[in-house]
Amino acid sequence: MNGVYRELPAWRACRDSADWAGASIGFVPTMGALHAGHEALLKRARAENDRVVLSIFVNPTQFNDPNDLANYPRPLEADLALAAPYVDAVLVPEVADFYRDGYRFRVTESELSRRWEGSHRPGHFDGVLTVVLKLLNVVRPQRAYFGEKDWQQLQLVRGMVEAFLLPVEIIGCPTVRDTDGLALSSRNQRLSLLGRCHAAEFPQTLRNARDAASAAANLKVRGFDVDYVDDYEGVRLAAVRVDGVRLIDNVRLNA
Numbered sequence: 001m002n003g004v005y006r007e008l009p010a011w012r013a014c015r016d017s018a019d020w021a022g023a024s025i026g027f028v029p030t031m032g033a034l035h036a037g038h039e040a041l042l043k044r045a046r047a048e049n050d051r052v053v054l055s056i057f058v059n060p061t062q063f064n065d066p067n068d069l070a071n072y073p074r075p076l077e078a079d080l081a082l083a084a085p086y087v088d089a090v091l092v093p094e095v096a097d098f099y100r101d102g103y104r105f106r107v108t109e110s111e112l113s114r115r116w117e118g119s120h121r122p123g124h125f126d127g128v129l130t131v132v133l134k135l136l137n138v139v140r141p142q143r144a145y146f147g148e149k150d151w152q153q154l155q156l157v158r159g160m161v162e163a164f165l166l167p168v169e170i171i172g173c174p175t176v177r178d179t180d181g182l183a184l185s186s187r188n189q190r191l192s193l194l195g196r197c198h199a200a201e202f203p204q205t206l207r208n209a210r211d212a213a214s215a216a217a218n219l220k221v222r223g224f225d226v227d228y229v230d231d232y233e234g235v236r237l238a239a240v241r242v243d244g245v246r247l248i249d250n251v252r253l254n255a
Contacts, residue, residue: 004080004090008097008138014089015140023050027141027168029132032056033073033186034082037176041145042086044173053139054083055091061103062127073186091139098134106130109156116237117152117248120227128153129160136161136168144168149175149183151235151250175249177203183249195243198223206236206251 005011014020026045030038045052056079063069076092083090106126112118113125136144146154158170176184180200191199201222206229209215215236216229225241231253239248 002089004092006092006094008093011089011091011138020051024143025049025051025053025139025141027053027055027135027139027144028087029055029057029135029144029146031058031072031186032079033075033189034079035176035184035186037147037149037184039082039086040176041147041173042083044171045143045145046086049141049143051088052086053089053091053141054087055093055135055139057091057093057098057131057135059098059127059131060095061099061106061130062124064121064123071190073189091135093138098131103130107133107160109159112152112159113156115152116228116230117239120239125153125156129156132157133160133164133166136166141168143171145171145173147175148172149185149249151237183247185247187245187247190245191243195245199242199247202238202240202242202247203249203251206238206249212236 002014005014026049028038028041028045042052042054056076058069058072058074060069080090107129108126109129118125146157148154154172161168161170178184181203182188182200183203188196188199202219202224205218205222206215209218212229212231215238216226219226219229219240227239227241227246229236229238234253235250236253237250239246241247
């Protein structure tokens with residue numbers, strides 16, 4: 001790993017150096033608290049590119065709940081250790097550098113972003129799309145890797161890249177799950193032992209129900225607080241709360 005870059009001028013000097021000239025660059029944007037799901041993205045990026053860049057940035061503009069932002073885990077040293085075998089550089093920007101305008105300028109999508117996560121987290125996708133656009137402009141990768149667990153986010157990022165004619169390929173990677181089927185997430189760390197056992201019923205119920213309404217009803221019977229369950233273009237999307245921790249997931253229908 002060449003280094004950890006906290007300041008944009010130092011990163012740009014690296015990116016523009018002769019060592020990186022002509023190299024294909026794979027990029028994995030994250031908010032840190034890395035787990036095996038992120039590691040799978042890094043492995044694929046390493047296999048498909050000459051250079052790999054990881055970003056770790058807890059983006060404040062995508063949090064509509066200040067407590068959620070304050071409680072988001074930030075184990076930077078552990079993250080760097082996990083990433084070290086795969087990456088050439090890690091970008092850890094400062095909020096002040098990324099939002100010099102005070103977030104006056106932002107990316108807004110007017111259709112898909114209003115559904116599901118967008119309806120429960122107002123402004124969330126404005127923050128996501130804005131920071132992803134900034135990161136893509138700063139890193140200038142040929143490929144960027146996103147997990148399919150955040151299915152709605154993946155579709156919106158792809159749509160933004162196409163709309164703004166950005167020269168980058170957005171690659172979706174399969175959701176990585178624990179042995180009991182629960183999708184890996186940094187939020188899982190906040191579950192109690194009983195809550196973690198309970199959470200395993202979430203993906204099982206999504207897969208086994210005949211339709212979205214049945215899935216929602218079954219989740220409620222099992223004690224979940226359900227934000228939404230919906231079937232859309234062959235995907236069942238859902239969000240629930242366990243121990244006050246909000247979990248999202250999606251499963252392919254007829255898969």
